[in-house]
Amino acid sequence: MSPHSLLILPGDGIGPEVMAEVRKVIDWIGAKRDVSFDVSEDLVGGAAYDAHGTPLHDDTMARAQEVDAVLLGAVGGPKYDDLDFSVKPERGLLRLRKEMDLFANLRPAQCFDALADFSSLKKDIVAGLDIVIVRELTSGVYFGEPRGIFEEGNERVGINTQRYTESEIDRIARAAFELARKRSGKVCSMEKANVMESGILWREVTQHIHDADYPDVELSHMYADNGAMQLVRAPKQFDVILTDNLFGDILSDCAAMLTGSLGMLPSASLGAPMANGRPRALYEPVHGSAPDIAGQGKANPIACILSFAMALRYSFDMGGDAARVEAAVEKVLADGMRTGDLLGAEGGQASLTSEMGDAIVGAL
Amino acid sequence: MSPHSLLILPGDGIGPEVMAEVRKVIDWIGAKRDVSFDVSEDLVGGAAYDAHGTPLHDDTMARAQEVDAVLLGAVGGPKYDDLDFSVKPERGLLRLRKEMDLFANLRPAQCFDALADFSSLKKDIVAGLDIVIVRELTSGVYFGEPRGIFEEGNERVGINTQRYTESEIDRIARAAFELARKRSGKVCSMEKANVMESGILWREVTQHIHDADYPDVELSHMYADNGAMQLVRAPKQFDVILTDNLFGDILSDCAAMLTGSLGMLPSASLGAPMANGRPRALYEPVHGSAPDIAGQGKANPIACILSFAMALRYSFDMGGDAARVEAAVEKVLADGMRTGDLLGAEGGQASLTSEMGDAIVGAL
Ligand SMILES: CC(C)[C@H](C(=O)O)[C@@H](O)C(=O)O
Ligand SMILES: CC(C)[C@H](C(=O)O)[C@@H](O)C(=O)O
Numbered sequence A, B: 001m002s003p004h005s006l007l008i009l010p011g012d013g014i015g016p017e018v019m020a021e022v023r024k025v026i027d028w029i030g031a032k033r034d035v036s037f038d039v040s041e042d043l044v045g046g047a048a049y050d051a052h053g054t055p056l057h058d059d060t061m062a063r064a065q066e067v068d069a070v071l072l073g074a075v076g077g078p079k080y081d082d083l084d085f086s087v088k089p090e091r092g093l094l095r096l097r098k099e100m101d102l103f104a105n106l107r108p109a110q111c112f113d114a115l116a117d118f119s120s121l122k123k124d125i126v127a128g129l130d131i132v133i134v135r136e137l138t139s140g141v142y143f144g145e146p147r148g149i150f151e152e153g154n155e156r157v158g159i160n161t162q163r164y165t166e167s168e169i170d171r172i173a174r175a176a177f178e179l180a181r182k183r184s185g186k187v188c189s190m191e192k193a194n195v196m197e198s199g200i201l202w203r204e205v206t207q208h209i210h211d212a213d214y215p216d217v218e219l220s221h222m223y224a225d226n227g228a229m230q231l232v233r234a235p236k237q238f239d240v241i242l243t244d245n246l247f248g249d250i251l252s253d254c255a256a257m258l259t260g261s262l263g264m265l266p267s268a269s270l271g272a273p274m275a276n277g278r279p280r281a282l283y284e285p286v287h288g289s290a291p292d293i294a295g296q297g298k299a300n301p302i303a304c305i306l307s308f309a310m311a312l313r314y315s316f317d318m319g320g321d322a323a324r325v326e327a328a329v330e331k332v333l334a335d336g337m338r339t340g341d342l343l344g345a346e347g348g349q350a351s352l353t354s355e356m357g358d359a360i361v362g363a364l
Helices: A015-032 A046-052 A058-066 A089-099 A114-118 A167-182 A197-213 A225-235 A245-258 A303-312 A319-334 A351-362 B015-032 B046-052 B058-066 B089-099 B113-118 B166-182 B196-211 B226-235 B245-258 B302-314 B321-335 B353-363
Strands: A004-011 A038-041 A069-074 A104-110 A130-136 A146-150 A155-165 A185-189 A218-223 A240-243 A264-275 A279-285 B007-009 B038-041 B069-074 B104-110 B132-137 B144-152 B157-163 B188-193 B218-223 B241-245 B266-275 B279-285
Touching: A004 A015, A004 A046, A004 A058, A015 A069, A015 A303, A015 A319, A015 A351, A046 A089, A058 A089, A058 B245, A069 A303, A104 A167, A104 A245, A104 A279, A114 A319, A114 B218, A130 A167, A130 A245, A146 B196, A155 A167, A155 A197, A155 B166, A155 B196, A167 A185, A167 A197, A167 A240, A167 B007, A167 B157, A167 B302, A185 A197, A185 A225, A185 A245, A197 A218, A197 B144, A218 A225, A225 A240, A225 B245, A240 A245, A245 B226, A264 A303, A279 A303, A303 A319, A303 A351, A303 B069, A319 A351, B007 B015, B007 B046, B007 B058, B007 B321, B015 B038, B015 B069, B015 B302, B015 B321, B015 B353, B046 B089, B069 B089, B069 B196, B089 B144, B104 B166, B104 B245, B113 B321, B132 B166, B132 B245, B157 B166, B157 B353, B166 B188, B166 B196, B166 B241, B188 B196, B188 B226, B188 B245, B196 B218, B218 B226, B226 B241, B266 B302, B302 B321, B302 B353
Parallel strands: A004 A038, A004 A069, A069 A279, A130 A240, A185 A218, A185 A240, B007 B038, B007 B069, B069 B279, B132 B241, B188 B218, B188 B241
Antiparallel strands: A104 A130, A104 A264, A146 A155, A155 B157, A264 A279, B104 B132, B104 B266, B144 B157, B266 B279
16 A cells, blocks of 8 residues: 555545545645655445445445545435435445444534624624534444334334444544543533433443543533534534434534535544554545535535545644645635535625635645 | 313423413413313422432323323423433433323424524524424334343443334324424425434335325425434425424424524424323423523523413314413513513513513413
């Protein structure tokens, strides 16, 4: 393996077009820095299903296990709605998460100054918002057994299993506490311990790890329903939110939408360190495949570009360049450049996906 | 049983003080109308635990099964945080829901004109908002077996089971479609069919009931994470939202907070018809026990009063009087009366719980 290997999986919908812009940024960094990225590209999701009859080919899975970082666009679309559950586009992504053991999903919800007006929330509620949801990504109801649709008496029953072991909770709690130490030192853990035993164990283990190894971090617990409320009411009360796979799915989307910057938000899914010391890692935008605008050059490439910036920071130890990419994004926004999703009711001139990508490279 | 029997369970925290105001409204209606309410009162939650060592005494449970309607304040509080799971205040409420088989939880999220400014969302996003979440309340992960904390190898594992039978989905879907027919004729059903088989069955059954018996209603499906986003982005796109117990818990709290009127929102939990044709029913405010302000006369009694209005409408066939109570609430708000929770940043004079109750009775 070259020292900077990257597997790109554009996926479905707007995935390919936003990824094309990321490649420009990768090329720029590769050219300007003393690094060469070994970039390979492959299929995932519906695109892989169309080609191979499976949303993730075994060869792609094997390659993902070898590289330093995977960068994914998006998966899914109405075209695949009627596919059997086992070959749905989402299964490709879930297989990557599970087999790479990417247990720590970091989802920053950040409100960009230039876009604060664009939130559906009042400006003072969200301006300057900068929180991170740490979502457990490889267990819980997403993967628990038994699961399926079974016959029972003379009807069917749909079953899924929420399941968390102590060690699964332990490692994700540590990830949250470590992150909090680099930020404001505050973690709020969310579950439904008032209703679910898995939530009781979650609360207990989290508190225990805290007391034993992270007493310097401020830990609070909140029921997830109240968490959703508090996110809407006063999101700036939080810094790091720690939660499980399913609650994390919903709460992080809620948090993302608060910022008004959905097309701007990246995410990192991290696992244990590999032989070379780097964590197994997959980076992807928080937004989905947006089939309604796919192929029209309207998509905002920023979330995917910022996902690559996270890769620079977490996988390649190039934090300086990550910050440079982030600054370039802020600059083009401050200059007033907007893709269609960033235009408010006042309207204005929408830039194309490629124009946005070019401008960011220009600002680098 | 008298024709209008009502069991009042004030519960914990602010429950007793808001319920005292509801009693004034009940007395007023009883005096002015040709009905006599047979009101009994009992304990639930932490209050019941303190008295009996259980969050719901069997006698109370039996009485709840006999009456036309149960009116509940709120349960829970930090005092009970360390209690064993089986006797937590919440178990009292969950037992009522389960044993009365109150499968249909109706949670209106309505933005009151006089309070539109008070939402954390921009006024144009929420003004006039009037949606109802229909949440399944007696199954899913709240009640599924197996559940508990078990030893496995040399660690513990927390397990809960998400479980839905076809007939459970059938009856809650019908409740949503029936309600939609009385409203704008639109239902959006939310699950995670892309990840959970129970969601696939949910989607399939809902669609089937729709096609067979409610083709006149407009039905759409949405993943619950996107649902949370869309609620924040543009809640007025919805009318009736149909969802399961756990997603409903979170999404309805999120929706409630959008309105800025949390202290204003009632809910009804309905079951099958009893011998007298009335549905088994429990009414309660959406807000919780608010231990931080309990006993200070600061709580807003409106949500609980409006819960009684729902009882008038759904249990006692007194829709006219329900509307009268609702109009009285609107009037005192329009007159500028505010409990502390309804005062924005501008401040103003906060009324006491009892003053608000008296004013509403005065406006009747
Ligand atoms: C695409 C889907 C399987 C996925 C999830 O549910 O985890 C997505 O919603 C996400 O949050 O990354
Ligand atoms: C008190 C608690 C058990 C309950 C729930 O989780 O259902 C509450 O949050 C609600 O939504 O009514």
